[in-house]
Amino acid sequence: MSGPALNDFVIRVANVNGTGSASANGLLMKAIFRMGIPVVGKNVFPSNIQGLPTWYEMRVNEDGYTGRSGEIHLMIAMNAETYAKDLASVSPGGYLLYDSTWPRPSMLQRDDITVMGVPFSQMVNDTFTHARSRILMKNMAYVGAVAALINLDMDVVRKMVEDMFASKTKLIPSNMQALELGLNYVTDNIDHPLPFTLEKRDKTNGKVMIDGNTAAGLGCVYGGATVGAWYPITPSTSVMDSFSKYCHKLRIDPETGEHKFAIIQAEDELAAAGLAIGAGWNGARSFTPTSGAGISLMNEFIGFAYYTETPTVFFDIQRVGPSTGMPTRTQQCDITTTAYCSHGDTKHIVLYPADPKECFEMSVNALDLAERFQAPVFVLSDLDIGMNDWMIDALTWDDNYVPDRGKIVTREQLEDGFEFFRYLDVDGDHIPYRTLPGTHPTKGAYFNRGSGHNKYGRYTEDGEEYKEVVDRLADKWFSARSHLPAPVIRKSAHKTKAAILAIGSSDGAIIEACDRLGKTGLHLDYMRVRGFPFADEVEDFMAAYDTIYVVEQNRDAQLRSLLINETNVLKAKLIPVTYYAGDPLSYKFVMEAISEHTAIRKTA
């Protein structure tokens, strides 16, 4: 079990959404980060704007494990509606803090935890008059209370409050006052600090706290995307918010005021796909962010882009489906759909980021790959990566980066006698050349069509001519495997015949599970796959083990199916470990599932 110990514990805050608690929770987490202690935050929020329960979970862990632990050591219960559930979820030996303005005997049901009451509402109501500010100040008051309980550095907090209200300085005193209310009450009335506290470290130097969608939007700016189209859908909307924010900051010509970007809010995802495809066809780097429901609508267009070999980038920030599902919860449930999206024989290039840093990097990769391979490329992120703040190395940029625009024939090349046929494999690398509209008066025009075409780009209903083109498409797709981000292998210190294979946001939980299982004598190597089509290393890796746990966040073991479908791996070797309840994966789940499986095997 992890913690609780110095710099190693989990705080969960239960709030009502729409009450401004997000900034208080952000403050709390950032203050811990600024004390040099690694921390990650997971937001569990309802599909609603105001009045429903929301939770914010912070895991403080100076060893830098980023997954959920599955434990709750300190529960800040600020929502009476969820008291019972919150009380039940505290780990044995843990603590619960609640608003004792209205004392609740029922809070004392459990004798294996410590319940602490602070009369937040009463103190705040006595101090502040305005109704809205009472709600907001209650949040600051619990931050103060927590500070006293875990030795949060108040100088750091005060400095952050000053920064937060730098443009509205008259709000600073009242916020400080609210902080002190909580802090002083705990100092005077409650046994403190708790057995698990914070102590300054220097483990967050050079790190930032950022969410994956912000990083992806920034990646599109740095990757040179100029056209972005989207239809709002949780949890992808903030990709475009970020692109828009940084374009407005960085891409407006200071002299002319001209925008070196076009952002188009579409009428639906069909249109968003069409807009991105139209722009990509016409030589702009383009993208569209969406989630599973949007991908479903885009299917026909995705096949069109695949068959006409039109570059563009699709971000799928996965949420719980099918249908509307649980739109504010996380899953990895679009693995199959993105791999084979659209009707007919289609296969796509898909990238699997595991954290915001990879969201940034893979946005740039995807823009390059789309133009290099003249194909739609998917970045398959999820709500956990996209909307939660993760601690990563500060993003950097290499100004020597040159976009890979792929094979675009210029006017000069056409003048010099380059003989252009749209779908001809001139170089033997399965990738044809393309021209952009408006290039040359008499050479280079072609007709882009989703109907049958031959290698010269002309209409055809001839079976052999049709096959020639789609066979090349399959070869082109397969050849991409060595150009995608390579898989990451993590070996255990001991030789082993068992391994884990996974993608994306399961990473933190898996690394921790491997370490902890290792201590129990169960050694596991681990491969994190980062692209589809699968690199050759994936096949080689699987061949080297007797048992491979395929850990993923969906019901149907989609990654496992994809591996079985696309490699020669022996099906029986791949053991599915699936979690799909909608909250981010915890190491505890992974550990338990694997231990259980090993135990069964031993007894069988």
Add this chain to the structure above:
Amino acid sequence: MVSFTKPKIRRKNEPTNDIGLIRSDYDGAMSTLCAGCGHDSVTAAMGRAFFELAIEPYRAVKVSGIGCSSKTTTYFMSQAHGNNTVHGRMPAVATGAMAANADLTYIGVSGDGDSLSIGLGQLVHAMRRNVNMLYMLENNGVYGLTKGQFSAAADIGSTAKKGGANEMAPIDPCALALSVGATFVARSFSGDKEQLVNLIKAGLKHKGFAIIDVTSPCVSFNDHKGSTKSYEHTFKYYHKAVHADYVPPSAEIRASYEDGETMPIELHDGGVINLRKLDNGYDPTDRASAFSKVLESGQSDEILTGLLYIDETTKDMTTRKNLPKRALNTIDYAELNPGANKMAGLMKEFG
């Protein structure tokens, strides 16, 4: 089915346009439509309009959806890039392409099925955005390519070839366009080449979304007695309301201007569209007046044609979005890259 390239025949003294091209420089592949199909006449009118406007074919982009009508983009201007997209979704592709490069001339070709059923959503949103393109809606009242089902443009009482009358109210593209804010709304007939060519020229020169609803009979499935989209019916009830002539910037402009009869509309490129009202008391720059006129004609058998409405003042999409004068797709990456230093600064926000 294969597409044939038309042989180029250059005759002596063949008339050339201002950039020295002849009419056949605006030709495309050989049509594979049924002989007599209205769409072929519209194709010819589009080729002629581009020729007369002396637009270099390679500076144009042809986009279309799916249907017999949408196929026709291959049948003219083979030196222009074309994009035959998916059914009903041409407006999105055109809009995205326009965002990438607004320097080219965009013409979209669609049918009544492509535009008014599966593609209705995209059509109205392209109008709302005022995307700078000409949208040709070749309207035959049926789905030609899937063999003659009624489209949403079929009039009440119009009969199908196999019998059975349509009972649902038609969607009138012009009334629709007026209601959602299109800035150039016209109607014409594939059988009136003169009017059609003039309208296409005016529509191409209009800065904003121009739609021309062209009655374009389907000889195979909707040209029989009892159909309101047949040649015979259209010739009989065809009514010209407003005549439009495009006059390029260089030409002497107000020559034939007579107050009350001809109304010059100045365009962004300095040219002028001269509107000649054939009906008194009709103001094609007034949306409400155009709307009531269109609705009135819808209640009779009359087919109201001409440039029914024009608005040159509403900003088109690229102007509204403050896009650069040069095309987005020509901006060098060096100019798009905010640079490593900026990134270091941005990261402070997250530390």
